[in-house]
Amino acid sequence: MGRIVVITSGKGGVGKTTTTANLGMALTRLGRTVALMDADFGLRNLDLLLGLENRVVYTALEVLAGDCRLEQALVRDKRQPGLALLPAAQNRNKDAITPEQMQQLANLLAEKFDYVLIDCPAGIESGFKNAIAPAQEALLVTTPEIAAVRDADRVVGLLEAHGIRKISLIVNRIRPQMVQANNMMSVSDVQEILAIPLAGLVPDDERVIISTNRGEPLVLEANLSLPGIAFQNIARRLEGEKVPLLDLDAPYNTLMGRLRRFFSR
Amino acid sequence: MSVLTVIQEFLERLFPRSGGSRQDVKRRLQLVLAHDRADLTPEMLEKMRQEIVEVISRYVEFDAEGMEFSLEMDERVTALIANVPIRRVRNEVL
Numbered sequence: 437m438g439r440i441v442v443i444t445s446g447k448g449g450v451g452k453t454t455t456t457a458n459l460g461m462a463l464t465r466l467g468r469t470v471a472l473m474d475a476d477f478g479l480r481n482l483d484l485l486l487g488l489e490n491r492v493v494y495t496a497l498e499v500l501a502g503d504c505r506l507e508q509a510l511v512r513d514k515r516q517p518g519l520a521l522l523p524a525a526q527n528r529n530k531d532a533i534t535p536e537q538m539q540q541l542a543n544l545l546a547e548k549f550d551y552v553l554i555d556c557p558a559g560i561e562s563g564f565k566n567a568i569a570p571a572q573e574a575l576l577v578t579t580p581e582i583a584a585v586r587d588a589d590r591v592v593g594l595l596e597a598h599g600i601r602k603i604s605l606i607v608n609r610i611r612p613q614m615v616q617a618n619n620m621m622s623v624s625d626v627q628e629i630l631a632i633p634l635a636g637l638v639p640d641d642e643r644v645i646i647s648t649n650r651g652e653p654l655v656l657e658a659n660l661s662l663p664g665i666a667f668q669n670i671a672r673r674l675e676g677e678k679v680p681l682l683d684l685d686a687p688y689n690t691l692m693g694r695l696r697r698f699f700s701r
Numbered sequence: 702m703s704v705l706t707v708i709q710e711f712l713e714r715l716f717p718r719s720g721g722s723r724q725d726v727k728r729r730l731q732l733v734l735a736h737d738r739a740d741l742t743p744e745m746l747e748k749m750r751q752e753i754v755e756v757i758s759r760y761v762e763f764d765a766e767g768m769e770f771s772l773e774m775d776e777r778v779t780a781l782i783a784n785v786p787i788r789r790v791r792n793e794v795l
Binding site: 585586617618621631 | 720721722723724726727729730731733734737738776777
C-alpha cells in the first residue's frame with residue numbers, strides 16, 4: 437500500500453496546489469509512482485499547474501458513478517510516466533462527494549501507486565473534511581504571515597482531532613531579505629509557533645509564477661532553480677533522507693553582496 | 702544626503718536593528734493562538750478571573766493594580782498565567 441498524504445493549509449492562496457504539483461513530480465524523479473488527487477471540487481486547479489488541463493476526460497465522479505474505470509479517469513503525465521492525476525469535477529460543488537467515497541478512491545490508488553497526494557481545498561468545511569478523510573499523514577503549507585499561520589494552527593488541531601498525528605510543516609514564500617531586516621517571520625519563528633516538525637521551506641520566487649503560467653512544474657527543469665531545489669529537497673525528506681535546510685541567506689550574507697545591494701538602490 | 706546619513710544607513714543595512722515588524726507579528730500570533738487553542742470566550746475568561754480573585758482575596762490582601770491574568774502558549778500547550786502581587790497574608794481566612 438502506498439502512503440496517502442494530504443496537502444493542506446486552511447488559508448487559501450498559500451501554495452497548496454503548487455506544492456502538490458511539484459512534490460508529485462519530484463517524487464517521480466526519485467523513482468516513485470505518484471497519484472495526485474484533486475479534492476477541490478468546483479474549483480479545480482491542479483490540472484492547470486501540471487499543464488494537463490487539455491487531457492482531462494473523466495473525473496472522480498464518473499469513476500464513483502461507474503461511468504468509467506479508475507484507469508480511464510487517470511491522466512498520465514507524458515513527461516513523467518510515474519505520475520497520474522485523478523481530476524476533480526469542475527461543474528459541481530464540494531458536496532458532490534463524501535468522505536467515504538474519497539477514502540474509497542484513495543485506497544484504490546494506494547494499491548497501485550507508492551504515493552497518493554491529495555490537494556486539499558482552502559477552508560475547513562466539507563471539502564477539507566473530504567480531503568483529510570483518507571489521509572494517514574499531512575503536509576501543512578503556510579506562509580510567514582499572521583493570517584496564514586493562525587489558520588494553519590487551527591488546521592493542526594483539526595487534523596489531530598481526526599487522528600492524523602504525522603503532520604509536517606512547509607513554510608512557503610520566504611523572503612530572506614525581509615527576514616534579515618526583521619520585517620518577516622523566519623522559518624524557525626513559524627515552526628516555533630506552530631510546534632510541528634519542518635518538512636522544508638520554499639523561497640518567494642518569480643520563477644514559481646512563470647512555471648505556473650507555462651504549466652511546467654519547477655522540478656521538471658534540467659538545472660533546478662532555488663525553489664525547484666527546495667521542492668526536490670522536501671520530496672527527499674518525505675523519502676526519509678536527511679537533507680540539510682536550504683540556506684536562503686547565503687547569497688545575501690557576503691560583504692560584496694551587501695555592498696552591491698546597498699549601491700544598486 | 703550628507704555623508705553622515707549615508708554612513709548611518711549603510712551601518713543599519715549591515716546590522717539591522719530589531720525594531721522591525723517581526724517581533725510585533727510574533728507577539729500578536731502568540732496571543733491570538735493562545736486564545737484560539739484554549740477556545741475560551743472573553744466572558745468565560747473574565748468570569749474565571751473574578752472567581753479566582755474572590756478565592757485569593759479570602760486568604761491574602763493583594764495589589765489589584767499589579768495583577769496580571771492572561772493566556773500564554775508554549776509549544777502546543779496553552780497556560781493560564783496569573784501573577785498576583787501579595788501585600789499581606791490575612792490572619793484569618795474570610
